[in-house]
Amino acid sequence: MPEHPLADSTGQVWEHRKIAYERYGGTLPPCELCGKHITWQTAHIDHKDENRANNDLDNLRHLCRVCNVTRTVQSTAVLLTINGVTQNVARWSKDPRCAVSDATIRQRVSKGWPHERCVFDPPAHRGRPKGSELKKVMNKKARRLERRIEMKREAA
Structure with missing residues (x-):
């Protein structure tokens, strides 16, 4: 295996990366979650079921670093669905139409606000007049x- 394109400095290749490489070759499609361009140097091959021993091709997906890091947060995070789009609070707070911080969205969700109002209602300024x-x-x-x-x- 030392000649494999994904081999590390010791000549080893992670099995899940080898399986994904056999499927896609040298060029990966964009990140499955956000669509960002990724390469083998920047790609994270994720196990959908969180079982690292399950290297079936159907269980593997290619993600960018950000989506890979936030995927576990998403599984425990509050998901909001607005107009058929489901995202976690952090992603909604990055939406250009969002009027408030992620902390404000979480607060509003905990108070039982409708999802659309949690994200898009302007802030109620209680600070200094x-x-x-x-x-x-x-x-x-x-x-x-x-x-x-x-x-x-x-x-x-």
Whole structure:
């Protein structure tokens, strides 16, 4: 096997990579999950059933690094289906139409929001007030402070 194109520095080839190479040859199709271009140097050959001893061709799929790393996260992650598309929270948060962070999506899911609203509703800003809201808050605080000062004068 030392002459095999996928042999490592010791001349060994992982069995699942050898089987996939026999199927696809030197050129791999794109990542099965995201469609990204991959080569044998960047490809991860994944066992669909998580059983590394099961090297049947039907059990192997070619993935890019990102999809391979996130595949186990996806199996335990919350999946959201919107308009027939099912993805995990992390993937939905990367969608250009998404208005909020993945943490906000998870929070909304836990509160029972509909999936579409979890992803696409704009954030409800509860942080520091801005503009005219800030002026209202500051005026309210100033009035409250004036009342406290007046009460102390009356008590003295």
